[in-house]
Amino acid sequence: MIFYFTATGNSKFIAERIATGTNDSMIDIAECVKADKYSFAIKDSETLGVVLPVYFYGIPIIVAEFLENLNIPLKADTFVYAVLNCGGTTANAEKFINQRMSVNAIFGIKTVDNYVPMYKIISGENINVRLDKAEHDIDEVIRHIKERRNGGVNNFKGVFPRLSTSILYLVYKYGRKTKEFTVNENCIGCGLCEKICPRQIIKLNKGTPVWEEERCEICFACLHRCPESAINYGKNTAKNGRYLNNRVKL
Ligand SMILES: Cc1cc2nc3c(=O)[nH]c(=O)nc-3n(C[C@H](O)[C@H](O)[C@H](O)COP(=O)(O)O)c2cc1C
Ligand code: SF4
Ligand code: SF4
Structure with missing residues (x-):
């Protein structure tokens, strides 16, 4: 197991x-x-x-x-x-x-x-x-x-x-702030981020994700898996790329 x-x-x-x-x-x-x-x-x-x-x-x-x-x-x-x-x-x-x-x-x-x-x-x-x-x-x-x-x-x-x-x-325990998340105009309202969040704290409001709690895992599943790369966290993530392991099915 x-x-x-x-x-x-x-x-x-x-x-x-x-x-x-x-x-x-x-x-x-x-x-x-x-x-x-x-x-x-x-x-x-x-x-x-x-x-x-x-x-x-x-x-x-x-x-x-x-x-x-x-x-x-x-x-x-x-x-x-x-x-x-x-x-x-x-x-x-x-x-x-x-x-x-x-x-x-x-x-x-x-x-x-x-x-x-x-x-x-x-x-x-x-x-x-x-x-x-x-x-x-x-x-x-x-x-x-x-x-x-x-x-x-x-x-x-x-x-x-x-x-x-x-x-x-x-830093992790006390600094996991969801207020750093932003969504840009590329969001198509597909709802994938809402579906995959392990903490279930993302809710779509009129087709746009909203983080409903102050803290999360900071796992970045939402950010990396968004099909439009529409989610960012702070200033650097837009330029640092996205990653998914392509040797496994998610
Ligand atoms: C919030 C966060 C903190 C991380 N901290 C570390 C770390 O302390 N040391 C490290 O080697 N990698 C760190 N990483 C990288 C991840 O451990 C690494 O990319 C891991 O392979 C992700 O696994 P996953 O693909 O199963 O989610 C961190 C990643 C995240 C999202
Ligand atoms: S996964 Fe990306 S495109 Fe889909 S609703 Fe979330 S932010 Fe928008
Ligand atoms: S980082 Fe992880 S826990 Fe936090 S909102 Fe995104 S998917 Fe959910």
């Missing part, structure tokens, strides 16, 4: 490859939260995985809350693991996993950074290089899971991981 959270597809891409390699099934955390579903049963010898993006050297609030509410009576031989999917550095994001569940192994996988308020999306050629390398690293994760090896591998903790996480995660 593999739980995953994704905005632009990288975590789904990882979860899907692990599911294929370990003959496992996948469950979308956003759909569970929408359905208020937190109780699951696990079979003997089954593995339990969580695949998620790293946000501000920590984990998305929605994933943190999901793990706190998750109710799965584990078997004596359940192997539990987490995969931290990052654009470059996880720092000490594993802390937030360890606080919420007892895991056998935690892995770090680097894919493509989608944080467009600060970074430009890398070129298509570099995306392919990154994802090829990620596929190779995911295959190593699959070997660990199949052999039920404890510990895990994370080569993306960066320098001073504990300090970095303790500072940056506060």
Whole structure:
């Protein structure tokens, strides 16, 4: 059983490859939260995985809350693991996993950074290089899971991981302001942003999206997946590009 959270597809891409390699099934955390579903049963010898993006050297609030509410009576031989999917550095994001569940192994996988308020999306050629390398690293994760090896591998903790996480995660926790979102004249009122928001806080008003709460996940699913690139966040996202992992279906 593999739980995953994704905005632009990288975590789904990882979860899907692990599911294929370990003959496992996948469950979308956003759909569970929408359905208020937190109780699951696990079979003997089954593995339990969580695949998620790293946000501000920590984990998305929605994933943190999901793990706190998750109710799965584990078997004596359940192997539990987490995969931290990052654009470059996880720092000490594993802390937030360890606080919420007892895991056998935690892995770090680097894919493509989608944080467009600060970074430009890398070129298509570099995306392919990154994802090829990620596929190779995911295959190593699959070997660990199949052999039920404890510990895990994370080569993306960066320098001073504990300090970095303790500072940056506060920015995320208290700074997730939806007032930075704007919509331009390219919006065609298709309603996709409203439909896919994992927090269900976007509502269309006369065909234009309105963010109904002050804070959100800042997952940027709405921004990256808008078919007209009509959504921006702050001043930089218009020039920094859009990204969706094209090796997976969203
Ligand atoms: C709000 C936000 C914060 C992020 N913070 C980090 C970070 O601290 N370290 C990092 O390496 N990548 C960071 N990223 C990049 C994502 O972790 C990365 O692009 C990930 O692959 C996205 O996964 P997804 O495609 O499954 O949504 C951040 C992205 C977002 C949207
Ligand atoms: S997804 Fe884009 S085009 Fe569709 S309603 Fe939202 S902002 Fe408008
Ligand atoms: S409003 Fe956009 S960024 Fe915020 S949670 Fe919804 S989809 Fe994600």
